Structure formats: C-alpha cells, structure tokens
Amino acid sequence: MLFAMRLLVIGAILLVTGPGSTRGQEPVAAAVETTMATHGDEIRQLAYDGRMATFFAAEKPASADDHFTMVFEKPVIVKSIVVTTGRPDGTGKVDEGALEISADGKMFRKLADFKDGIARGEERKEPVRAIRIRPGATTAPIAIREMALVTDRPVPVFRYPVEFVVDTTDAPELKEWAEDVARTCERAYPIINDELASDGFMPPRVIRMTISKSYRGVAATGGDRIVGSVDYFKNHRKDVGAMVHETVHVVQSYRRGKRPGWLVEGVSDYIRFFRYEPGHLGRIDPRTAHHDGGYRVSAAFLAYLTAKYDPEIVRKLNAAMREARYEEGLFEKLTGKDLKELDDEWRATLQP
Ligand SMILES: [Zn+2]
The missing domain is CATH 1.10.390.10 (Neutral Protease Domain 2)
Structure with a gap:
C-alpha cells in the first residue's frame, strides 16, 4: 500500500483568477509528486508554501531512483529557481544530487548541482513543464525546505498545504x-x-x-x-x-x-x-x-x-x-x- 502511495501525484491547487487578470498573467497551478513517503505531517506541499520555516521531510533515506518533482499545469518560463534543502537545524540536506528540468514533463535534463544543500538555476528560453530534484542515494532522510521560483506567469504557492x-x-x-x-x-x-x-x-x-x-x-x-x-x-x-x-x-x-x-x-x-x-x-x-x-x-x-x-x-x-x-x-x-x-x-x- 505504502509503495503504491509513494508513486502518486500529491496535491495541486486550483486557482481562481480575478476578473482583471490578462491571459498572459493567468496563474499556473503546480502539483508536487514524489517517490518518497512523507514523514509525519511534514507533507510535500510544504516545499512550496512560501515559508522557509516549514519543509517536506522524507520518511526514509533516498535511493538512487527517488525524485521530488514539481509539475506545472502549463509550461512556464523559469527566470530563476532556488531550491533550498535541509531542515532549519541543518540536517537532511541534499549535497550530491541534481536539479533537473523538463519541457514536456517526461524527458529531463540537468540544470544545476546541489552545493551545501542549495541548487540554483534559470532557463529563460525554453518553457518548463516540470522541475525535478534527484537527491541520489543518501544516508539520511532528506528534507526540502522551499522551492523559490521567478516565472513569467505566477505559480501560486500552496497557501493551505494539505x-x-x-x-x-x-x-x-x-x-x-x-x-x-x-x-x-x-x-x-x-x-x-x-x-x-x-x-x-x-x-x-x-x-x-x-x-x-x-x-x-x-x-x-x-x-x-x-x-x-x-x-x-x-x-x-x-x-x-x-x-x-x-x-x-x-x-x-x-x-x-x-x-x-x-x-x-x-x-x-x-x-x-x-x-x-x-x-x-x-x-x-x-x-x-x-x-x-x-x-x-x-x-x-x-x-x-x-x-x-x-x-x-x-x-x-x-x-x-x-x-x-x-x-x-x-x-x-x-x-x-x-x-x-x-x-x-x-x-x-x-x-x-
Ligand atoms: Zn455532512
């Protein structure tokens, strides 16, 4: 049961656009999916809630195939992305993994390496459909504190993580x-x-x-x-x-x-x-x-x-x-x- 659950897409948000919003600025919903089981109530959506104090925590150490992926409802231009991993106490950092992007949500390529728990990158030309964290095999369960994005269209954070x-x-x-x-x-x-x-x-x-x-x-x-x-x-x-x-x-x-x-x-x-x-x-x-x-x-x-x-x-x-x-x-x-x-x-x- 647990294994199957790990493969499921977890969470998305539905957006309500205001009457004044123009087509180009319509918000794009994000969903978070991962192969890693959640530790307690440190749920997936906490990796994108706009707060550095909260984080997603995995239940077990990551294996080589594990990933944590944010999928956009529609492609967006990613002007900047900063992924911060590790709990506020410094444990659970991703040190040797990679940050990847995909134009179609299927084929990924490496955008940046993690260094001291942080990965930064940008892709100003090609629209991005998904951003993926590949922590690689780790000895301790990882934590993802926040994914900070600057995009051409707003991708609202999970205001009520669930x-x-x-x-x-x-x-x-x-x-x-x-x-x-x-x-x-x-x-x-x-x-x-x-x-x-x-x-x-x-x-x-x-x-x-x-x-x-x-x-x-x-x-x-x-x-x-x-x-x-x-x-x-x-x-x-x-x-x-x-x-x-x-x-x-x-x-x-x-x-x-x-x-x-x-x-x-x-x-x-x-x-x-x-x-x-x-x-x-x-x-x-x-x-x-x-x-x-x-x-x-x-x-x-x-x-x-x-x-x-x-x-x-x-x-x-x-x-x-x-x-x-x-x-x-x-x-x-x-x-x-x-x-x-x-x-x-x-x-x-x-x-x-
Ligand atoms: Zn009722």
Whole structure:
C-alpha cells in the first residue's frame, strides 16, 4: 500500500483568477509528486508554501531512483529557481544530487548541482513543464525546505498545504478511484479555506480518508478523518462532491459550543454546490423547503442570504461556530431580520 502511495501525484491547487487578470498573467497551478513517503505531517506541499520555516521531510533515506518533482499545469518560463534543502537545524540536506528540468514533463535534463544543500538555476528560453530534484542515494532522510521560483506567469504557492492519506484496505478495487478523489479534494482545499477563513485559523494538513466496508452511511467525518462506504461509492463513483462535502467538515473544525445541524450541513453543501460544483444543486421544492431543512436546502437558503444581504455571511457564520460563539441572534445581527422572516422571504423567491 505504502509503495503504491509513494508513486502518486500529491496535491495541486486550483486557482481562481480575478476578473482583471490578462491571459498572459493567468496563474499556473503546480502539483508536487514524489517517490518518497512523507514523514509525519511534514507533507510535500510544504516545499512550496512560501515559508522557509516549514519543509517536506522524507520518511526514509533516498535511493538512487527517488525524485521530488514539481509539475506545472502549463509550461512556464523559469527566470530563476532556488531550491533550498535541509531542515532549519541543518540536517537532511541534499549535497550530491541534481536539479533537473523538463519541457514536456517526461524527458529531463540537468540544470544545476546541489552545493551545501542549495541548487540554483534559470532557463529563460525554453518553457518548463516540470522541475525535478534527484537527491541520489543518501544516508539520511532528506528534507526540502522551499522551492523559490521567478516565472513569467505566477505559480501560486500552496497557501493551505494539505495531503490526503488514503486507506482502501477494505476495497482494493477502489484504490485508484479513491486516490483521484483525494487529489480532487486537495485541489478544492484552497477554495474551501478561502470561503471559511477566520482569524488565526489554519486547517489540518494531513487528512485520512478510509473507504470502509463496515460503514453503513454514505460518508462521515470526525476531526481530520473521513470515512466513506465501500457499498455506496462502488455504485456512485461520480459522487466526488460527497467527499468534497466531507472535506468541508474537516475545515469547519467545530469543536465546542452550540451549532444547529442544519447549519453545519448547510454550510458544507453551500461550499459544495455554490463553489465547488455550481449548477448541481437541483430543484428546491417551495412547498416543503424551510431554511432548516439541512444539506442542499439550507445551502440554497445560505446562497440567498449571501446574494441579498452579505457576501461574507457564510464565512461569518462559520467563524462563529468554529469559535463557539454561535447563537441564532447572529442572523438578525447580520441581516436585520430574524430567521422566521428570512425563511418566509426566501421561500417566496422559490420557483413553484
Ligand atoms: Zn455532512
């Protein structure tokens, strides 16, 4: 299991471009892949998070064939690259390895050697699709602190570094599917976290996703662990949104205090249906719908409040629940109307 996991592409970010961005400056997403297993929570994306204090750490010493590769969604001109390896305490440096680049992501050539843990280079003519670190065989596990890039188009760093660890022991036939889903959830992570940002909050960076035979529902989340049903996902492989919904629960990180279930599920489905997969909500029946219907019904209610009263209302409600200061009166504070009035108003807008 571990060996197979090592070969997978780990993480990518999805980018939202502003309305004013020109074609030439559209950000290019990066993904990090490696043959080396991760040590604890020192995950791959930490090698490109814009911070020198954090780093990717390998679980074991590198062998001659190991690599750590950053792949760009589209080719970019690399005006400068500096790769710094080793932990802040000086251990885990790459001393004899090479830094390589590739125009197509397949054929690589050497750009620079590592010297005292650092490699620098540039390639101003040919667009680059991938940058690869070949540490060579080492006696100790390596650490990659940061890859600093100057490129013609922005390649945003991982602002919310995350790594999903997938367990499909119960259903090996779902392994490939689950790994794909995990990558999708990793790409959705910045969207979820931007929508649900609050002061001083950083989301979990290691999330365990287990596909279980004994679990009877669709999927559930406790802390930073997600469990999904083998039976359900075997027959509903396209329902990736259900796992994005669970990923939102991880980010919500509600630990204490009161919070109504309809709102917890409503926030999660709001992110799913209005940010991750717009247009998939389906019809809401005005005869039966109420704000506290939960899931997609409450999501639609929150979307109404977002459009009519406050574009930040979901973020504010989430922050209140996360900080254990939620109370129903918050709706009146944010909109000037109580939940009963808001409910009537929203229902009147639904199409019969
Ligand atoms: Zn849920």
